[in-house]
Amino acid sequence: MVPIIYNEDIIVSHLIAKHCLCLLDEVSQRDYNKVGIFSNKIKCLALDDYETKFCGGSKDNTMDAAVGISDYQNNRKVNHRLLLVELRLDYQSSRNLEKSSLARKIKHSKDLLSESRIALNSCFIFSEEVAPKAQSWVRRFAREFSANWEVMNPIQFNAFIKFESDMPYQPENDLDRIKEVLYECLKKKDLKNFFDNTRYWRTEALKYRNQFKLLEFEAITDTLWNIWKSFDIAAYSSDEMDILESEIEKEDLQILIGRYA
Structure with a gap:
């Protein structure tokens, strides 16, 4: 299994970074008044900001953020790409999820970032309480429409994205x-x-x-x-x-x- 690590270079050097570069935790703070749930090392492209301020659109059109990631092989980063991230931290239930709305967000975000390589999977982050139900909903949707969506809570997302300083990996168990x-x-x-x-x-x-x-x-x-x-x-x-x-x-x-x- 190839480790997935955060890649800041492809974020800060992106063409739209000067308009919408910020910390992922700042997006969480602004939209949900939740601070410190994501690593302060993770910078992102705040797609809602770019869409509303420079494209004249609505924030409902885009995913919240794009995060730079890479595979880590032979002590170097390879396979650079952007991971689309949507925060749903205030959702109390998975009943409010709309397949067509989420699919449109992904498509429009990919169009907005058409010059960049986009990760196959898109990531939706819910609270710890709602994430398990949302995962079940997404699995059913994925089987029906072949969607590539991952549902996580913030703790799982922080475990999923490693940093170069974490390598080589040291197992937790003996x-x-x-x-x-x-x-x-x-x-x-x-x-x-x-x-x-x-x-x-x-x-x-x-x-x-x-x-x-x-x-x-x-x-x-x-x-x-x-x-x-x-x-x-x-x-x-x-x-x-x-x-x-x-x-x-x-x-x-x-x-x-x-x-x-």
Whole structure:
């Protein structure tokens, strides 16, 4: 998994930056009176400002902001692009979401930034209370219309966007200890604890993925898969229930990893 990091250069050097450059947190403060929920390192193009002040349009026509991001490979930034961001921090329910209105915002923002490369996914940020319901709504919409939308709360967004100073990534969990426990189970032929520990860490990995801590998700699932890909149940048991459980656990792990493979 390639880390996604903030890229300030493509924001401050953009043609419209002199008209609408500001901090993403300033957009949050101005529109929702919420301060300090986004990193003060993240600058953006305030598209609503540019649309209303220089294009004669309405702020309802555009996404709130564009943030510069890049992939981080071999100690350098590659694949530079703009991530479109819409803040919906005052929404109390996902019922007020209108597919056509949101789709128009994205299209018009892309037209406004037509000289720039735009990220495939657009990001909608809701409060922690509303985001889970909005995620469910967006998933249904995406299946129907093949939309590329991500729904996050501010905490998830801050976890999603890394900085160059965060690299190389240092896992939060002790991966060596995870391996040690699992190999000890195999050494003792303790399949129950082997399966239980696998399930526990698979569940933990899923939590990290849902929090958009994708590098931690990858670190844990890679650790599990490096053990499971060479695991042969026949060397430990001939019991039919053990064999079945082994097949289920391996398949569940493959499905979990496959989503971001």
